[in-house]
Every structure is written in structure tokens, then in C-alpha cells.
Amino acid sequence: MDKKGNQDIGRIVEEKVIESIKKNMFSDNSVNNIARENNKDKELKHDKNDTDVSDIKNGSQEIQIDNTKYVIEANRLYEQGCYESAAAFYEESLNKSMPFLNEDFVMYRLGDSYFLSERYDNALKVFQSLNSDYINSSYQFKSRLKTGECYARMGEFKKARKALYAVMAQEGKCCSNDDKLTVVDSYFKIADYYMEEAKRLREAGVCGTTATVLSLASK
Numbered sequence: 001m002d003k004k005g006n007q008d009i010g011r012i013v014e015e016k017v018i019e020s021i022k023k024n025m026f027s028d029n030s031v032n033n034i035a036r037e038n039n040k041d042k043e044l045k046h047d048k049n050d051t052d053v054s055d056i057k058n059g060s061q062e063i064q065i066d067n068t069k070y071v072i073e074a075n076r077l078y079e080q081g082c083y084e085s086a087a088a089f090y091e092e093s094l095n096k097s098m099p100f101l102n103e104d105f106v107m108y109r110l111g112d113s114y115f116l117s118e119r120y121d122n123a124l125k126v127f128q129s130l131n132s133d134y135i136n137s138s139y140q141f142k143s144r145l146k147t148g149e150c151y152a153r154m155g156e157f158k159k160a161r162k163a164l165y166a167v168m169a170q171e172g173k174c175c176s177n178d179d180k181l182t183v184v185d186s187y188f189k190i191a192d193y194y195m196e197e198a199k200r201l202r203e204a205g206v207c208g209t210t211a212t213v214l215s216l217a218s219k
Contacts, residue, residue, distance in 0.1 A: 067093045071106060078109060087113035104130060104137035111146060115153075124150040138175070141167060141182040148189065157197040164190050 074089030090110035094103070111126035127150065130143045137143070148163035164186040171183045 067096055071102075074106075074109065074113075078113060083113040083116040087117060087119075104134040104139050107134065108137075108139040108143060108146075111143070115146060115150060118153075120150045120153045124154075141170065141174070141179045144170075145182050145186055145189070148186070148193075152189075152193050152196070155200075157193045160193050161190050164193075 070089045070093035074086045074093065077083075077086035077089060087110055090106055090113060093106055094110065107126060107130045111123045111130065114120070114123035114126060124147065127143045127147045130137065130139060131147065134140070144163060144167045148160045148167070151157070151160035151163060167186040168183055168190075171180075174180045174183060
């Protein structure tokens with residue numbers, strides 16, 4: 001074969017080798033790129049999972065879950081009439097460091113659980129807190145009514161009536177039928193508390209008169 005033929009064969013072989021190298025380089029780069037992309041996806045997923053776990057351990061998700069757990073159990077006990085136990089679970093839900101939805105409902109139920117357990121001092125504090133800290137709550141009317149009832153159970157009828165007069169003064173701001181019924185209930189309870197106070201004063205007067213008569217008779 002002449003010299004020119006050898007050069008042509010050499011050129012063809014060289015071109016084939018170069019083409020093969022280019023293919024391999026492209027293939028290697030593609031593989032590397034794909035590998036890099038996969039690693040990035042894995043890192044992103046890993047970071048996201050780490051963030052989710054961190055949120056659950058340290059963030060509001062844990063608070064919401066815990067609060068829900070305690071409130072559900074408290075509601076169950078309340079509906080069963082186990083008011084002391086219900087109060088304990090409502091307390092636990094409110095002890096969490098972050099607020100949550102329907103906190104005013106939990107406050108009202110806690111106060112009512114105390115009230116129904118005859119822990120009137122505790123109930124009064126909760127209702128007063130609800131009255132002052134949740135001014136836009138839908139439980140404002142009921143809470144103020146309960147405030148009056150607490151005072152009455154503690155024998156402080158003047159304070160009870162004052163609390164109920166405050167409910168009646170808000171009659172124009174009623175937003176629901178429940179609010180209106182609460183106002184009507186306040187009218188009746190004020191009358192009841194006047195009668196109850198008069199009864200106690202009368203009994204105290206009779207006892208005092210009897211004691212005086214007995215004292216005089218012994219002389």
C-alpha cells in the first residue's frame with residue numbers, strides 16, 4: 001500500500017478515536033451531572049426531613065399536637081361529668097408555651113370545671129382572666145354570667161349582682177341567641193340573688209332574736 005493510502009487509513013482511525021473519546025467524555029459528564037443532581041436531591045430531602053423533625057420536636061407542631069391531645073381528653077372527661085380530672089387536663093393544655101386555636105373555649109371549660117367541682121375561688125380567677133384577656137371571645141357573656149354565679153356561691157351577693165348588671169349593660173352588643181339568653185338569665189339570677197340575700201338576712205335576724213330571748217330567759 002502506498003504512502004498516501006497509509007495516511008488516509010491513519011486519518012480515518014484518528015477520527016474514529018477522537019469521536020469515541022468525545023462520546024465517552026459526554027457520557028461521563030452526563031453520568032457525573034446526573035449523579036450530582038441526585039446527590040443534591042438527596043441533600044435537599046435530607047435537609048427537609050431534618051427541618052420537619054426539628055419543627056416537630058421544637059416548634060409549634062408539637063405544641064398543637066400536645067394541646068389537642070390534652071383538650072380531647074379533657075373534653076371527654078368533662079362530658080362524662082369528671083370535672084376534677086377534666087380541669088387537670090385543661091390546665092395542662094394551657095400550660096404549653098405557645099397559644100393555640102380556641103384557647104378561650106379551653107379557658108371557659110376550665111373555669112366551668114372548677115365551678116362544677118365547687119372550687120369557686122379557682123373558677124372566679126379563670127373567668128375574670130377570660131373576661132379581661134379575651135375581650136373578643138364569643139364566651140364573654142357566658143363568662144361574665146359565671147363570674148356572678150361564682151360570687152353568689154361564695155355568698156358575695158352584691159358583687160354577684162354587679163357582675164350580672166354588667167352583662168345586662170352589654171345587651172346591645174349581643175352577637176348570638178346564646179348571648180341574648182345569657183342576658184335574660186342574668187335578669188332572673190339578679191332577682192334570685194336579691195331573694196337569697198334577703199333570706200339569709202332574715203335567718204340571721206331570727207337567730208339573733210332567738211339568742212336574745214334565750215339569754216333574757218336565763219337571767
